[in-house]
Amino acid sequence: MGRKTHAILAILGAFWLTSCGVETASAQGREPPYWASLRYDETNMRVGPSREYHIEWVYRRKGLPVRVLRSRDEWDLVQDPEGTQGWISGSQLSRTRTVLITGNAIVALREEPQAASRLLWRAEPGVVAQLLRCQKDWCEIDASGRTGWVKASQLWGDENVVAEEREAG
Numbered sequence: 001m002g003r004k005t006h007a008i009l010a011i012l013g014a015f016w017l018t019s020c021g022v023e024t025a026s027a028q029g030r031e032p033p034y035w036a037s038l039r040y041d042e043t044n045m046r047v048g049p050s051r052e053y054h055i056e057w058v059y060r061r062k063g064l065p066v067r068v069l070r071s072r073d074e075w076d077l078v079q080d081p082e083g084t085q086g087w088i089s090g091s092q093l094s095r096t097r098t099v100l101i102t103g104n105a106i107v108a109l110r111e112e113p114q115a116a117s118r119l120l121w122r123a124e125p126g127v128v129a130q131l132l133r134c135q136k137d138w139c140e141i142d143a144s145g146r147t148g149w150v151k152a153s154q155l156w157g158d159e160n161v162v163a164e165e166r167e168a169g
Helices: 003-020 159-169
Strands: 034-038 043-046 057-061 065-072 075-079 085-089 098-101 106-108 119-124 127-137 137-145 146-151
Touching: 057 085, 065 085, 119 146
Parallel strands: none
Antiparallel strands: 034 065, 043 057, 043 085, 065 075, 075 085, 098 127, 106 119, 106 146, 127 137, 137 146
């Protein structure tokens, strides 16, 4: 094979990897709003949907949940747990569902989805955990290998937030 053939194969390979590679949050084929999380230890939020806009925030928290409000090309308008909105490249977001423990008090992680269930762990506000599943007003989470059930009202990043806002709006 000649150099041209190698170059063409390299370009086709790159195209194939791009089209069949890791699915970004914006490529989920879902209609906003939906949940995503930050893919990397450092993620830039911009004031507009391209690298030409200046950076408004730099997040240094891999896994932080964000709510995708709108998508435009390869960019997503997201909202963070504090309500700040801005644009993040879809390649910087993950489909992994995470939640943030909210409030000002320590939260109990329980064995079953009920307040009277055995206490397994305690977690401080600000802890980011993987969302495993939800049942009614409770969600099962995994915080660094420690799993348990938490009241959904003590979390930011679960579907109940979207449902409550739709009912109120």
